[in-house]
Amino acid sequence: MEITLTTPALLFPAISLLLLAYTNRFLALASLIRSLKSRYASTQSTLVYGQMENLRKRLILIRNMQAFGISSIFGCVFCMFLLFAGYNTLGKYTFGLSLILMMFSLALALREIQISVNALELELNDLEEATSEETTRQV
Template sequence: MNLGTPAILFSAIALIMLAYTNRFFVLAKLIRDIHSDRGNRPDLQVKQIPNLRRRLSLIKTMQALGVIAFILCTLSMQLIYMDHADVGAQVFMLAVFTLMGSLVISLWEVMISTKALDIVLADRENEG
């Protein structure tokens, strides 16, 4: 293993963190919109609150795991540079597993997000 191996993850982690941040901003806007539009369809909004809370928590966790993966990747490169390749490889594997955990939580958040959209679609069908 050389310095280039953990460096490969840098761009992937950066792109994933950007995607996570975008998801957070979209969710924050949705929550603010619901707050400012309290009088319009409160029953539908109340149904969405548990999903929004869970999604916020999941996004926070996946961002934290992404940052930890980034830190572990950096530490791995530092250890390899300091001629501790065996420890660096172990830290790199930990970074990979941490990133995988982040991605699994991301998938979970997407599943919850689609449930929220189903609530809105079901409500729309009931109107018509």
């Protein structure tokens, strides 16, 4: 397979958009953590504590997603340097490593989404319990 300087450059827009999405998830998570912290301080709710534990896992995953994504783009830039310097074989391996790092980043993103869905299910279960209790009191 022939690889040129433009091959790794094709990943730049995708990686940039992916890192932007990861950063947005991080900022949303940070805001949610701050609001849950004050909510927990006033209610001492086990549901809120469970959510905070869930958010801790997600925060670690997002950090690792970003680290692998940044490593991937670094690998692409390094690959371009190697290709420019004439080290085509080493450049191919570096590009392959960059792709693997991106796959790890995407796998972590998938896991983070699964955990996020679990957190929403906790909220829905709490809402269902509150609704059923209210219905029971009205009867």
